[in-house]
Amino acid sequence: MEKLLEKPLNMQVGIVGLGSIGGSLGYDLRDRHCRVIGVSRKQSTCDRAVDLGIADEASCTFDGLKSADLVILCTPIGKLEAIAQQVIPHLNPDAVLTDVGSVKGPIVEAIEPLWTNFVGGHPMAGTHQSGVDAAQRSLFVDRPYVITPTEKTQPGAIAKLDQLITLIQAKRYECGPEIHDQAVARISHGPVMISSALVSMAIAQQSPEEAAVVSLAKQLASSGFRDTSRVGGGNPELGLMMAQYNQAAMIQCLHQYRQELDGAIAAIESENWEALNQWLIKTQNARPSFVD
Numbered sequence: 450m451e452k453l454l455e456k457p458l459n460m461q462v463g464i465v466g467l468g469s470i471g472g473s474l475g476y477d478l479r480d481r482h483c484r485v486i487g488v489s490r491k492q493s494t495c496d497r498a499v500d501l502g503i504a505d506e507a508s509c510t511f512d513g514l515k516s517a518d519l520v521i522l523c524t525p526i527g528k529l530e531a532i533a534q535q536v537i538p539h540l541n542p543d544a545v546l547t548d549v550g551s552v553k554g555p556i557v558e559a560i561e562p563l564w565t566n567f568v569g570g571h572p573m574a575g576t577h578q579s580g581v582d583a584a585q586r587s588l589f590v591d592r593p594y595v596i597t598p599t600e601k602t603q604p605g606a607i608a609k610l611d612q613l614i615t616l617i618q619a620k621r622y623e624c625g626p627e628i629h630d631q632a633v634a635r636i637s638h639g640p641v642m643i644s645s646a647l648v649s650m651a652i653a654q655q656s657p658e659e660a661a662v663v664s665l666a667k668q669l670a671s672s673g674f675r676d677t678s679r680v681g682g683g684n685p686e687l688g689l690m691m692a693q694y695n696q697a698a699m700i701q702c703l704h705q706y707r708q709e710l711d712g713a714i715a716a717i718e719s720e721n722w723e724a725l726n727q728w729l730i731k732t733q734n735a736r737p738s739f740v741d
């Protein structure tokens with residue numbers, strides 16, 4: 450009787466890198482009746498993932514991946530290409546390979562030639578905490594999941610990734626890897642540097658007398674500073690990877706930002722309140738088109 454009530458298995462999914470993103474995917478996929486085969490670097494992470502219910506099985510070797518229909522690479526960006534090379538000999542010929550890297554251009558360029566059934570992806574949700582214990586259920590619900598196929602991508606690989614996106618209830622977007630990188634530089638990667646600069650500005654001391662100012666500022670900081678500094682206080686490794694792997698778009702975005710700041714400084718210095726007012730009205734009107 451119990452067997453009749455069991456839901457059919459949706460997919461067998463391999464997750465390589467059981468950290469905040471890999472672990473969060475594991476939770477939701479198991480909740481949606483997928484079998485999750487985890488792989489991570491540390492045995493302690495593998496054991497923890499199984500204990501938490503993130504994976505049905507987990508180990509530091511790639512052997513278990515041979516039964517996977519879909520393998521998702523969830524390691525830090527700098528490790529994705531090397532991990533793909535290690536994973537590929539263990540895949541069954543029909544398996545689809547994808548990654549969750551926050552940068553797509555160099556990753557797609559490196560991995561696409563290695564495996565026909567590869568399609569790049571980027572689930573745009575995160576906790577700014579790392580490791581298996583930072584994994585969360587339902588992290589991706591209603592959040593963007595960008596897929597970045599090229600003219601070489603197999604339709605079957607896209608269909609399999611679409612199935613994943615549907616299962617985790619994310620919102621699907623599709624674009625080329627380069628335009629993805631330019632867009633995320635503006636709203637994600639650039640803001641990490643801008644927010645870090647904000648924190649750095651707040652602790653800067655030009656003279657010993659300013660120590661009291663910094664100390665008071667720390668005590669007075671409230672919701673505004675919390676909102677604007679949040680991404681600057683995240684995992685440094687992630688920010689560094691964004692700059693290294695999305696260098697061109699990041700530089701372009703930061704130059705534009707400097708130009709915007711220079712404009713604001715010039716307006717304030719020259720007491721051109723009308724220009725400053727117009728700039729602030731423009732940004733007030735534009736913000737809702739990015740966030741609700």
Ligand code: NAP
Nearest residue numbers: 466468469470489490491494524525526550551575579580
């Ligand atoms: P994370 O929490 O640090 O997790 C990465 C995990 O990968 C680590 O827990 C580590 O597990 C494992 N790992 C590292 N090297 C490995 C190796 N050589 N072989 C196997 N496993 C290895 O990082 P994350 O935030 O989940 O980010 C992972 C990926 O998601 C990155 O590519 C990032 O660009 C992307 N992403 C992140 C966010 C975000 O906001 N965090 C959002 C979207 C996409 P061990 O404990 O076993 O060492």
